[in-house]
Amino acid sequence: MKKISVLALAASMAACGGSGVDGGMFAGGTGGSSVLLQTTDTGGTIPGASGATPATPATPAMPGSPGSGATPATPATPATPAAGAPGATPPAVVTPAPGAITPATQSAAAFLAAAYQDGLAEIRLAELAQTRAESSGVKEYASAMIEQHTIVNGQILQLAQQKSVTLPTDVTAEQAAEVTRLSALSGLQFDRDYMWQNVITHRTDLAEAMRQARSSDDLNARYFAAIAAPLLKTHLAFGEDLLQRLDPAAFVAFTYQASLAEVEWAEVALDRATDEDVRRFAQSMIDEHTAANARITEFSADKALPLPAEINPEQQVIAEDLARFTGADFDRAYMDVNVVAHAKAARAARTQMSGDGLDVDVRGLARSLGPDLAGHLLRASELARNITPSFLYSAAQSNLAEIRLGYLGALRSTDVGISGFGQRMANDHTPVQVQIEQLAQSLNVVLPIELSPEQQLAYSALVTAQGQAFDAGFAAYNERLHDEAIERYTEETLRPTNAQTQAFAQSQLPVLTAHRADVRTLLSGLGGQVQTVLQQIQALRDVL
Structure with missing residues (x-):
């Protein structure tokens, strides 16, 4: 098996190129760069999965209609060893230990067991996607899930053995039922449901990893979570991006939920920020995102689209995290959160506004929201640059x-x-x-x-x-x-x-x-x- 770190898959939304529902993720696409990870053991790449290109509908429609797909890019040529080390294999990577391996605390044991079991479920669902998915982008994503979660589970197993933690040997009954449900689907419906499941699972797992990285009472588990969190964050970012390409309703729901989070984070900022410009920015986020959600609510009512009632687990952990800081450290943390959140939101709106958007009405909604999101990103970036933390x-x-x-x-x-x-x-x-x-x-x-x-x-x-x-x-x-x-x-x-x-x-x-x-x-x-x-x-x- 090729050796890939739990850090080796991180790439931001900005790095996602591509065209149509198959582009912009692990798969290549017209006008975008491929994010195909290479490993030092073999120099190989995570392979793409070829598939038939879905027919383009005459008129883009809301969820339920197939969308256009891009022909998968040819996998990148394996890396050539650099000059001075022809054919050399670098030394094995050893994770530095922050301290001696200690018996697991109860919360650490539960975290490792749950993370391992979720990894088993991710692998099983991804194996199903290899045969049931229609989109080559979804197949590429599934291929990465198999490889990456196999590696992470191997690391969990090693740590668990060192800490005498017993891990589950199979998925939960609920996870098995989800595999059964998805097994009955195919084509675009499978692609959408599979990606929805991935987004929901990775939001939950990322939130728990961030909590463990922040405050676990077990030093070994805390450092493992800190290493695993960037990978989960990347899986989530790519999953959200791909899902919104496949399902315009997801863009509507995610944008609404992101605005709910912006309001909640801004309320924390009004209580904790010390910089007056940051406080003014926070108040404008409350006003402007509340207005944006009023537009989205009206749009969704006309389209009979469901909207989330609360923020997602990752956004909740961010709110918890912000509440820890004071002074200039809070101001900088809050503005950095806004830079990342608005970069993702502005990119999602641009995708819907482009030819990648599958629904003409959602495209119009994105056009009405896009300029404000881009403006928020610019203001947040400027403010963040002017704040010096401790x-x-x-x-x-x-x-x-x-x-x-x-x-x-x-x-x-x-x-x-x-x-x-x-x-x-x-x-x-x-x-x-x-x-x-x-x-x-x-x-x-x-x-x-x-x-x-x-x-x-x-x-x-x-x-x-x-x-x-x-x-x-x-x-x-x-x-x-x-x-x-x-x-x-x-x-x-x-x-x-x-x-x-x-x-x-x-x-x-x-x-x-x-x-x-x-x-x-x-x-x-x-x-x-x-x-x-x-x-x-x-x-x-x-x-x-």
């Missing part, structure tokens, strides 16, 4: 980026120098994260569990890169991360605010400087590929 907040976020990118480099690169550097970054920055957490606890500072939008965007660009372009992009962004960290840590050593953070910053500067020197040495051997990948990152930023 040193420990930004240090933790940057360090998390190093760990996650380190895993990515160790697993994706075929160059032993790059893969070895990635492994070292994961190894070196994991104990630093423990230090940051301990320091934050002593100073009563709350730390983020997610990356900044910019870090997520760069990560997404790297996932779509391959071969030497990946190596160059990985090294270039690591240099940038270390440049920013050195600047931030140097400023902290000069700030007479807290002796503990000053001492910590001073102790880390030599390590960060050495990391930067090493990555610059790697960059010197990569030539013009660096500029290519930096242009890819800028292109993704332009999409947003």
Whole structure:
């Protein structure tokens, strides 16, 4: 089996290209880039599944009518080992342990068991989709679910054995019944129901992983959840995107639900924000998203479309997470959440407005909502850039980026120098994260569990890169991360605010400087590929 990290599938909505209901996800499509993950063991890709292209309806209609589909892209050529390491296999990637393996707490055991069982269900449903799905995009998604959840379940099994946790051997009765129900469907109806099931499951699983990553009473489970959450988030993002292409009613429901979340998050901001511009933005979100939902409610009543009554589990966890922060840290966290949420919403509206939209009325609704969503994204991005969070907040976020990118480099690169550097970054920055957490606890500072939008965007660009372009992009962004960290840590050593953070910053500067020197040495051997990948990152930023 090919070895892929639980971090190795992350790509943002902005990285999804494609045309029709088959594009924009793992599958390739006209005008978009393929997100086909390569593994260092074989250099292969997650294969696409070919299928008949559905006929295009004369007049797009609401759910129930088949939509147009794109011919699946030809799988990418396997990566060639970089110069200096022909045919070499990078060293095995070892997950750095944040501490000794300890007996599982009751909540950690329940989390591992539930995550493992949901993985079993995902694999079984995806195997069904390989034979029942009509859309090549859905088949591609199912193929990724089989491969990725097999890998994650293997990691859960290993951790469970170390912690003496007994895992279930089969799916639940409810999950088995869902397999039976979907087995009776085919074509577009199967595609829609299968993707709906994936969205619902991944929202629940992601919410639980985020809670565990934030506050699990078991250190081993908490770090595992932190590694698994980005993969679940990516599965969810791709699943939501594909479902909205297949089912315009999903776009209506998701947009309505996102507005409910915006109002709830904004109410938290009115209570906790200290920046007056942030408070004004929050009030405008309440006013404008309430007005948007009034339009959506009227539209849905005319079309007899159901709307959700409350926000989804992921959105609820985000609200819980925001309520932990105060001061500038809250202001930055709230604005970052808005950048990500509005990027997804604006992209979904653009998809419906384009030729990918299957329903003319939904297309009109998207056109009425799209400009406001794009405007919200622009305002949120500008505000976020002008807010400086606390040193420990930004240090933790940057360090998390190093760990996650380190895993990515160790697993994706075929160059032993790059893969070895990635492994070292994961190894070196994991104990630093423990230090940051301990320091934050002593100073009563709350730390983020997610990356900044910019870090997520760069990560997404790297996932779509391959071969030497990946190596160059990985090294270039690591240099940038270390440049920013050195600047931030140097400023902290000069700030007479807290002796503990000053001492910590001073102790880390030599390590960060050495990391930067090493990555610059790697960059010197990569030539013009660096500029290519930096242009890819800028292109993704332009999409947003």
